[in-house]
Amino acid sequence: xxxxxxxxxxxxxxxxxxxxxxxxxxxxxxxxxxxxxxxxxxxxxxxxxxxxxxxxxxxxxxxxxxxxxxxxxxxxxxxxxxxxxxxxxxxxxxxxxxxxxxxxxxxxxxxx
Amino acid sequence: xxxxxxxxxxxxxxxxxxxxxxxxxxxxxxxxxxxxxxxxxxxxxxxxxxxxxxxxxxxxxxxxxxxxxxxxxxxxxxxxxxxxxxxxxxxxxxxxxxxxxxxxxxxxxxx
Numbered sequence: 255x256x257x258x259x260x261x262x263x264x265x266x267x268x269x270x271x272x273x274x275x276x277x278x279x280x281x282x283x284x285x286x287x288x289x290x291x292x293x294x295x296x297x298x299x300x301x302x303x304x305x306x307x308x309x310x311x312x313x314x315x316x317x318x319x320x321x322x323x324x325x326x327x328x329x330x331x332x333x334x335x336x337x338x339x340x341x342x343x344x345x346x347x348x349x350x351x352x353x354x355x356x357x358x359x360x361x362x363x364x365x366x
Numbered sequence: 367x368x369x370x371x372x373x374x375x376x377x378x379x380x381x382x383x384x385x386x387x388x389x390x391x392x393x394x395x396x397x398x399x400x401x402x403x404x405x406x407x408x409x410x411x412x413x414x415x416x417x418x419x420x421x422x423x424x425x426x427x428x429x430x431x432x433x434x435x436x437x438x439x440x441x442x443x444x445x446x447x448x449x450x451x452x453x454x455x456x457x458x459x460x461x462x463x464x465x466x467x468x469x470x471x472x473x474x475x476x477x
Contacts, residue, residue, distance in 0.1 A: 263406070286464060297370075297456055297468030298409075305464050344408060352397045352460045355425070358408040 256281040256347045258357035266363045269337055275330040275360045277345030287328040288346040288354060289319055298344060304328065315339070340364045368392050372457050372469035379447045379476045387442040387472050389457030395467070397460040398440040399424070400432065402453040403471075409456065415440055447476045 261276045279285065286305050290298040302313025309321040319330045328345060342361050346354040373388045391398065399414035401424075411424030415434040429451060431443040440459075444451060454473050458466040 260408075288464070290466075295471075297470050298458075298466070299468070300465045303464045350462075352462055352464075352466065353399070353411065353414060353424075354466060355411070356401075356409040358406060 256283075256285060256349065256355050258345050258347050258355055260345055260357035260360050262360050263358065264361045264363065266365065267335055268365050270334050272333050273331065273335050273339075273362065275343050275345075275362065277328045277330065277357060279326050279328065279345075279347045281326075281347060281349070283349055285347045285349055287319075287321060288348070289313065289317070289328075289330050290344045290346060290356075291315075292342045292344065292359075294341075301330070301343070335362070335364050337364050337366060370457055370459055370467050370469040372455075372472050375470065375472060377472065377474050379444075379474065381448060381476060383447050384443070384445050385447065385474075386444075387455055387457075387474070389440045389442065389469060390438050391440075391457075391459040391467070392438065393459060393461065393467065394437060395459035395461045396437065397462060398434065399458050399466070400430070400440070400442045401456045401458065402426065402451075403456060404453050412442065412455075444474075449476045452476045 259278045288303045289301040292298045304321045312318045345357040348354045370391045396417045400412040401409040413432040415421045457469045
């Protein structure tokens with residue numbers, strides 16, 4: 255079975271500062287990895303995904319993530335955040351591309 | 367382009383009542399799923415379907431039923447609602463490209 259751990263439930267940061275949201279997973283098989291974002295009162299939308307190939311994945315809105323197989327991590331990064339990045343971010347793992355198991359989420363709060 | 371449509375957006379039930387959350391997608395996706403979202407617990411998979419006539423259980427299936435008679439529709443039924451089922455429910459669909467498309471959610475309160 256797969257599981258996902260998001261180590262930080264909340265991350266406060268000032269505008270234009272860099273941010274890293276941490277995600278670790280456990281699995282006995284190869285997995286696919288995802289980051290989704292949820293803005294208030296909305297559904298989730300895909301930020302980026304790792305299916306195969308380059309371990310550095312670039313997504314929408316300037317976000318990127320790096321797959322590290324030895325550390326079973328898939329941390330999300332952005333070099334300079336904006337107020338509009340305030341949202342909840344979910345890491346997810348799946349043995350295929352669709353039956354996703356989500357982490358508990360990290361609330362990113364960007365302050366002016 | 368409607369995408370994934372969920373109804374109703376809000377619902378209040380009394381314990382023991384039954385109801386159906388509707389989900390429809392117009393993208394011809396084979397895969398559909400239902401999640402519940404609770405504070406501090408993220409999203410948990412309730413049931414999923416890989417095509418019409420095929421359904422399977424996710425992480426937290428107890429108290430919920432699903433059916434998939436058409437590619438477009440995937441309703442979620444609560445037969446005997448309980449306060450523990452108070453949650454926000456999300457329907458999602460995919461064409462196996464690695465991207466789930468989510469509806470806007472249905473907020474259910476069971477008193």
